Amino acid sequence: MGEVVVRMRHFLKTIESTSEWVGKSASWIVLALMGVMVLSTVLRYAFNKAPVWGYDLTWMLYAAYFLLGGAYCLLHEGHVRVDFLSERLPPRPRSILEVVCYVIFFFPLFYVLVRYGIDYAVYSWVTGERSPFAHIWAPPIGPIKTVMVIGFLLLALQGVAYFIKHLFAATRGKLP
């Protein structure tokens, strides 16, 4: 029994440190985004024409930024909750409620996002689909769709970690 708990702790720790590390790394994308914005503004004034890569690079960086940050945000409980009711519950019923909520409000969403996201990304890779927005540069769109799936997957894993924690707390009355 004890060994299972040890393994579980190890598993949770791995997920948490992954969320932490990916999020912290992704958080610097905001500086890249800033650089792209500043550079393309300067170039626009210097050459009287916005650089062709400005548009696509901007949304792709912003997209990678928040998609890869999702798990970090969940890890640090950053996703806003309206918890003035649930915070009055004692710890154990609260964990039970949380377990139920993960089953109803979390897993269906991320199952669909990951499952269909994979098809969606594979399609773009196979057909060599390119960005539909710009007219000249048009980068391939497969990579960012892959990032989308990875982001959702990491967030789902972080959700699994919390689910297991609360399940443990709900059944044993304390956090692992």
Place this chain on the structure above:
Amino acid sequence: MSPELVTILMFVGIFIGVATGFPLAFVIGSLGVIFAFVADISLSIISIRAFGVVTTYIFACIPLFVFMGCMMERSGCAELAYGTLHRWMGGLKGGLASTTVLICTLFAATTGIIGASVTTMGLVALPAMLKRGYDKPLASGCVCAGGTLGILIPPSIMLVLYAPQAGVSVARMFMGAFLPGLLLAVLFIAYISVRCYINPSLGPSLPPEERPKIPRRQNLIMGAKSLFPPLFLILAVLGSIFFGVAAPTEAAGVGALGAIILAAIYGKLNLGNLKAASYTCLRISTMIMFIALGANLFTGTFLRVGCGKVVSNFVLGLGLGPWGIFALLLFFIFLLGMFIDWVGILLVMVPIFCPILHGLGFDPLWLGLVICISLQMSFLTPPFAYSIFYLKGLKIEGLTLTDLYKGVVPFLGLQALGTALCIIFPQIVTFIPSLMYAPR
């Protein structure tokens, strides 16, 4: 399943989901997925919708403005500016409370981040006011209310989120929010001053011996040093949008760089601050974007099943007339504001209700701003009042929860008054956008 039934179930789902205290983003997103499944809509559309949020170019503003705010907060410029205005206005009755509102208005750029100004002012201004014997509800109320101004006064995340939903340009919404934001600030300050002049014990002026004795010249120079750089940054960002020199995303990028430079000027640029700003920015931007994603999945399914038509038939069938429906919407938003935070209200309500009002001939720009102005009340309406939560979280000695609740009541009234003024005199909203450089 009939559209009517789905409409009811989806709304009930939101209320149950929100009441459980589970993250709002996942609750609404899941409801979108579950009801798509129930209504037999192809689930591959969910990915397409998610990708639609991912590719919304204008949303790139959000992390940049949030970063600008986080960095400005780290630069400590609000504290410095508070010190200056404290010296300049401390002699007035209620001067410290008015100063608080002024600082919140000036630094609205930093406060596009939810709660940042309530926290900053709660730590800097509130203790100063309490020490001088200010009335507790008045002191805490002006911090809470002042803090909410930031969410409206541009650059404002709320307006960036609203604009693409209603098909209005972000730049025009920014400019439209300018006067209403100032109007609210003026109302707050006027209220504080009038009350303190009638009853000086509420907000006594600093006794002359406590006013710092600095030569006037030095006082002015020190003040300029603390006020000019952040003011310049904020005005440069807004000005470039107003004159069409830069698109909002470009202005956001340059503003973020400006905030880093600002931190450097005040000697606060180091790896620690950069890291802290960066991580906070990630958490806030991600939180907002995931609600946007969830809301998009929710409203996508909702409208696809035909629930939009159900709601519109129901609302139009009430026989209230355009203004009656408008009033109903505002009341509904106010009611929701007690329980849900503004991001959720904005992103779920706007795509469902605004087409009805646009169809009745309301100007989308004006309507959007009236909604955003009234949404400010959601920060102050209990039981779920953000501003009060943040202030409560600071655990300031001698301040009870009752003081906090009592404090926000008059300011809620002023917000309602401000909203009413913008409805009666739509020019308050539309005047500046009408002067703007036409969008390309």
